[in-house]
Amino acid sequence: MTQDPNAEAQIEPTEVGANAAESGERQLDSDVSDAYGSHERGVDGLDFSSLADLGHTASELDPDAPAVLTVDNLKMYFPVKSSGLVRRTIGHVQAVDGISFEVPQGGSIGLVGESGCGKSTTGRLITRLYKPTGGSMMFEGHDLAKLSNREMKPLRRDVQMIFQDPYTSLNPRHTVGTIVGAPLEVHNIVPKNKVLPRVQELLEVVGLNPEHYNRYPNEFSGGQRQRIGIARALTLNPKMLVADEPVSALDVSIQAQVVNLLQDIQREFDVAFLFIAHDLAIVRHFCPEIAVMYLGKIVEIGDRETIYGRPHHPYTQALLSAVPDVKQAAIGGRRERIRLEGDVPSPINPPSGCRFRTRCQFAQEICAKVEPPLLQIGKRHKVACHFAGELGAHPATPVTTELLGVDDQGSTVPGATPTNTQLTIPGYEKTWYDLGTKQTTGV
Amino acid sequence: MTSVPMTQSSASERTSSEGPFLEVEDLTVTFPTEDGPVTAVSGLTYSVERGKTLGIVGESGSGKSVSSMAVMGLHDAKSAKISGSIRVGGTEVVGLGESRMRALRGNSMAMIFQDALAALHPFYKIGKQLEEAYLVHHSSASKRDARRKAIEMLDRVGIPQPDRRVDDYPHQFSGGMRQRAMIAMGLINDPSLLIADEPTTALDVTVQAQILDLLQDLQREFNSAVIIITHDLGVIAEMADDVLVMYAGRCVEYGTAKQILVAPEMPYTWGLLSSVPDVTASTDARLIPIPGNPPSLLRPPSGCSFHPRCLHSDKVRGDLCRTELPALLPASTGTAHLKRCHLADPVGVYQNEVLPEIAPDLVEETR
Numbered sequence: 001m002t003q004d005p006n007a008e009a010q011i012e013p014t015e016v017g018a019n020a021a022e023s024g025e026r027q028l029d030s031d032v033s034d035a036y037g038s039h040e041r042g043v044d045g046l047d048f049s050s051l052a053d054l055g056h057t058a059s060e061l062d063p064d065a066p067a068v069l070t071v072d073n074l075k076m077y078f079p080v081k082s083s084g085l086v087r088r089t090i091g092h093v094q095a096v097d098g099i100s101f102e103v104p105q106g107g108s109i110g111l112v113g114e115s116g117c118g119k120s121t122t123g124r125l126i127t128r129l130y131k132p133t134g135g136s137m138m139f140e141g142h143d144l145a146k147l148s149n150r151e152m153k154p155l156r157r158d159v160q161m162i163f164q165d166p167y168t169s170l171n172p173r174h175t176v177g178t179i180v181g182a183p184l185e186v187h188n189i190v191p192k193n194k195v196l197p198r199v200q201e202l203l204e205v206v207g208l209n210p211e212h213y214n215r216y217p218n219e220f221s222g223g224q225r226q227r228i229g230i231a232r233a234l235t236l237n238p239k240m241l242v243a244d245e246p247v248s249a250l251d252v253s254i255q256a257q258v259v260n261l262l263q264d265i266q267r268e269f270d271v272a273f274l275f276i277a278h279d280l281a282i283v284r285h286f287c288p289e290i291a292v293m294y295l296g297k298i299v300e301i302g303d304r305e306t307i308y309g310r311p312h313h314p315y316t317q318a319l320l321s322a323v324p325d326v327k328q329a330a331i332g333g334r335r336e337r338i339r340l341e342g343d344v345p346s347p348i349n350p351p352s353g354c355r356f357r358t359r360c361q362f363a364q365e366i367c368a369k370v371e372p373p374l375l376q377i378g379k380r381h382k383v384a385c386h387f388a389g390e391l392g393a394h395p396a397t398p399v400t401t402e403l404l405g406v407d408d409q410g411s412t413v414p415g416a417t418p419t420n421t422q423l424t425i426p427g428y429e430k431t432w433y434d435l436g437t438k439q440t441t442g443v
Numbered sequence: 444m445t446s447v448p449m450t451q452s453s454a455s456e457r458t459s460s461e462g463p464f465l466e467v468e469d470l471t472v473t474f475p476t477e478d479g480p481v482t483a484v485s486g487l488t489y490s491v492e493r494g495k496t497l498g499i500v501g502e503s504g505s506g507k508s509v510s511s512m513a514v515m516g517l518h519d520a521k522s523a524k525i526s527g528s529i530r531v532g533g534t535e536v537v538g539l540g541e542s543r544m545r546a547l548r549g550n551s552m553a554m555i556f557q558d559a560l561a562a563l564h565p566f567y568k569i570g571k572q573l574e575e576a577y578l579v580h581h582s583s584a585s586k587r588d589a590r591r592k593a594i595e596m597l598d599r600v601g602i603p604q605p606d607r608r609v610d611d612y613p614h615q616f617s618g619g620m621r622q623r624a625m626i627a628m629g630l631i632n633d634p635s636l637l638i639a640d641e642p643t644t645a646l647d648v649t650v651q652a653q654i655l656d657l658l659q660d661l662q663r664e665f666n667s668a669v670i671i672i673t674h675d676l677g678v679i680a681e682m683a684d685d686v687l688v689m690y691a692g693r694c695v696e697y698g699t700a701k702q703i704l705v706a707p708e709m710p711y712t713w714g715l716l717s718s719v720p721d722v723t724a725s726t727d728a729r730l731i732p733i734p735g736n737p738p739s740l741l742r743p744p745s746g747c748s749f750h751p752r753c754l755h756s757d758k759v760r761g762d763l764c765r766t767e768l769p770a771l772l773p774a775s776t777g778t779a780h781l782k783r784c785h786l787a788d789p790v791g792v793y794q795n796e797v798l799p800e801i802a803p804d805l806v807e808e809t810r
Contacts, residue, residue: 048754052800055717055731114647115618221736251502252674256718256732278647281677285720285730308722322652323722324677329704334659334681340649342603343617 055256056263061288061303063380065104068240068272069126069159070426073098074135074145076121080348091348095121097296098135100374100426103240108266108273110287112280112319116344117293119276123242126274127161128152139240157187157236164245166225170217176203176228177213183235202231206261223254227261234265240272247282259286280323284308289380292316295355296347298374302381312377312388312435314338315356353410354386362387366398369410375400376432388435399435463490464668465514465636470527470537472506472513480524481740483509484692487527491668491685493635498683498700499672500715502737506692507672511638513537514670515554516544532635550580553629557641559621563613569624570609573597577631596627600657619650623657630661637662638670643678655682676719680704688712691738691748694771698780708774708782708789710755717801725804747785755792759785 077092096118103109111119125132128144137144142155160183163169170179180202181195190198200210206227208220217225226246233241246262247255259282265271277283283290284304291301292315300313311317321337328335340359345351353371357363366386374384386398397408407413431442472484484506491497499507512518514529516536529536531552536544556562564572573593578584584592590609597605600623613621622642629637639658643651655678662669671682679686679700686703688696688711696709707713714733721728735752738744750756750764763769763785774780775790786792798805 048796051734051754052729052731055729055800057729058720058726114649223736251737252676253502253714253718253733254736256730257734259720259730260732280648281720281722284722285726304726319648320722322648324651324655324675324681325723326676326680326704326716326719326721327723328677329680329700332701334655337652339653343619 054260056260058285058304059108059263059266059288061380062104062107065107067102067427068105068139069103069274070136070138071102071122071126072100072136072138072426074100074122074125074137075133076118076125076130077133093347094296094350095347096125096132097350099291099293099296099298101291101298101301102427103272103274104289105239106266106270106272107289108275108287110275110277110283110290111293112278112283112290113293114319114344115278116295116347118296118347119293120244122293123161123244123274123276126240127159127242128156129161153187157183157189158239160233160236160238160241162226162229162233162241162243162246165249166222166229167249169229170225172217175214175216176208176220179217179228180213180231180235183232187236189236198235199231202234203228205234205265206231207257221254222250223257226250226254226258230258230261230265234269234271237269238271240274242274242276244276245278246275248277248279255282262286280308280320292319295344295350297355297384298382299356299385300381300383301374302378302383306378306381310390312381312383312390313356313385314360314362314387314394317391354384356385362394364398364409366401366406366408366410370400370404370406372400373404375403376429377435378432380428381432382428395435399438402438403433463492464532465491465670466528466530467510467514468528468530470510470513470529471525472509472518473524474522475524476741478741482692482743483740484513487689487692487694489685489687489694489697491636491670493668494662494666495684496662496669496671496682498679498686499670499689500674500676500679500686501689502674504691504737504740505689507689508640509692510689511554511640511670511672514636515548515552515638517548517554546580549576549634550632551634552636552638553632553634555622555625555629555637555639555642557644559618559625560613562625563621565613568610568612569597569616570594573609573624573628573631576628580632592631593627596631597624599630599661600624600627601653602627619646619653622646622650622654626654626657626661630665633665634667635665636668636670638672640672642671642673644673644675651678658682676704676715677721688715691743692740693748693783694781695749695783696774696781697771698774698776702774702776702780706774706776706780706790707793708776708780708786709784710753710786710789711749713793713797713801714752717797724802727803729800731800747783755786758792759787 074096075098076096077094079089080091080093081087082090101109111122113119124130126137132145135145177196177199181199184190184195184198199213203210203213208224208227247258250258266273275283275287288304290304290307291298294315300307300311300316307316311320318338318340325335342359345358351358353369354367357367372384372386374382376382377388386400387394388399389395401408405413431440434441468488470484470487471482474481474483487510489497501507513525518525525537527537531547570590570593573596574589577589577592594605594609597609602608602620602623616624643654646654673679683700686698686700687694688703690711696703696707696712703712707716717731718733720730733752738748744751746765746767747769756764769783769785771781771783774782
């Protein structure tokens with residue numbers, strides 16, 4: 001059994017989160033667990049304003065937080081094998097093709113996009129359920145992409161995952177106590193007799209009755225099961241959680257409970273989140289920073305206000321315009337929306353140049369020839385489009401020509417020197433390329 | 444059991460002289476189980492006219508699907524006890540024999556299901572399944588006619604190269620295309636009533652928007668009555684004319700989409716609105732969940748079935764919420780807006796307590 005000798009010293013069984021312990025608030029408010037908690041406790045003595053106070057507003061961005069995870073040019077190609085006796089590799093599914101981003105400490109970044117865009121693959125790469133084809137994932141001085149499975153094991157406790165479907169992600173033959181306590185035994189962190197108190201403490205944290213550790217998953221409702229999944233992910237005090245569609249399998253009224261719980265956990269334990277979801281409204285609420293993916297690439301990344309208020313990529317604009325809006329009821333009828341023609345192309349044979357060009361109304365010759373770089377165009381805003389601009393104000397000529405040393409049709413200009421060589425770094429630079437003046441500007 | 448007949452509802456706006464195409468009155472569905480009878484739907488009354496859309500919202504287990512399946516006659520007569528009245532185009536459906544039911548089902552009324560992959564047969568080509576749906580109700584039609592009709596319908600729902608794709612199997616279609624194929628199957632006999640049970644829940648937003656567009660276009664073309672069952676209030680806001688909010692098998696609020704989503708008067712509807720974030724809402728808006736879990740229908744709570752989760756029952760004098768089921772009575776916004784709640788001043792509570800938390804930006808507008 002490989003074991004980190006510091007393990008026991010690091011995590012005391014009764015301590016939930018080092019940061020929380022320091023501030024003297026070791027547990028969530030018991031009101032929180034009660035209010036969201038099990039049905040039998042009811043809501044007696046709880047009025048609307050006190051529950052409202054427990055509900056969270058949208059998470060805020062801490063612009064100075066250091067990065068806990070830096071993903072640089074991450075790639076995942078799955079081989080496609082031919083049929084028959086000799087199964088030769090005949091191609092690759094380019095599920096994730098060169099993405100770069102940073103996850104700030106205690107912050108959260110949202111990944112959105114249509115199914116098949118590679119957002120779940122990204123989550124699985126970061127938890128190292130897949131070994132990436134290329135690129136790096138720097139986490140606390142280790143490159144998760146290069147570690148062997150053996151070297152990975154002590155790091156796994158810092159990066160945990162919450163799964164989408166609480167009905168299939170819990171073993172029906174194990175009790176809740178076994179499920180939540182399993183990580184402690186795998187990593188051999190606490191003596192056997194300390195496992196149960198820790199499990200009960202975790203159940204309390206996620207708003208379940210600690211006495212229920214002996215029950216089986218089928219005795220719980222969907223929302224309660226998701227809480228069990230969250231408790232399991234929290235068992236080892238992770239520094240980062242990958243939440244892959246954590247609420248999409250739940251009923252609407254329960255979704256809000258779980259989102260609020262995740263926000264509580266983030267605030268109490270300072271956990272960073274990679275939040276993967278296709279529900280743009282939930283992502284907007286939970287993540288102050290959002291990356292939009294299309295066919296294995298990040299096409300736009302930025303803070304919430306920019307992505308939802310002034311998106312510059314035609315795909316982001318189309319995606320946002322397609323979301324049905326409750327406020328439309330006051331006006332009646334359907335909202336105007338941008339129609340995307342056709343389906344997402346196959347990631348085995350993606351279009352040349354810009355991958356979105358086959359469905360983009362602004363696409364020109366340059367889009368087929370040159371791939372647009374993920375260019376920083378604002379303090380916290382990057383976009384990968386030759387014709388980046390606000391809705392209704394897309395420029396007529398490509399904005400990227402000078403940077404790339406090409407003409408408006410995308411052919412290389414002889415003698416021109418591309419100005420920017422480092423276009424796809426993770427995180428943000430102090431200076432950026434201003435679309436209006438076509439100059440590099442700063443604060 | 445309380446129910447209010449829906450006869451007078453906004454009759455003045457209507458241009459067509461004929462009555463509603465679907466009329467459900469005092470519908471109750473009970474399933475006997477080992478633990479005792481489960482009343483999945485009780486005292487449900489609603490109506491849908493041709494060309495109109497009714498949205499039904501509620502949590503799982505609130506009886507949305509059970510009530511629609513009763514309309515389609517999909518409950519096993521041996522195990523489900525159905526009482527009340529369901530009239531489809533003037534024909535009473537409750538108690539109708541299986542052979543006459545079969546003539547109606549798929550012909551003048553059709554249903555679209557949530558999971559297209561499960562609803563299509565994996566062994567048969569898409570075209571064959573569409574042709575079957577057509578031939579069953581057109582006994583005189585030839586196979587060639589049926590195939591032509593199948594291709595025409597696939598084209599109508601926007602499948603590219605329908606003459607080639609008609610010979611594909613369901614697994615060769617993408618998720619959005621399968622949903623379209625199922626809509627094509629539902630509409631192949633030009634039904635006057637279409638029930639869409641969570642038609643877009645499993646789909647991406649862009650595909651969802653395409654499917655909703657398609658449903659609206661087809662509704663306009665065939666002038667059919669549509670029921671959309673969903674829990675996405677955004678879809679309701681953009682698609683539905685009328686909205687029915689269900690909780691624990693009962694209608695708790697009923698009105699036009701604007702009445703329900705802009706001026707709701709029932710705490711459960713408030714809870715639904717406060718527990719979903721909105722893409723355009725202020726970031727100061729709080730996400731306030733409905734505490735607790737949906738009740739068991741085996742032993743429904745006494746009085747108002749929402750009272751164990753209701754945060755406003757303390758504003759009702761005495762123990763009324765616990766002891767007495769509130770009647771479905773007209774709300775303050777008009778006679779067509781019905782709600783089932785004991786609260787004396789729901790508008791005041793909503794404006795002063797709920798709205799400032801869930802939509803601070805809207806409060807300033809209204810003041």
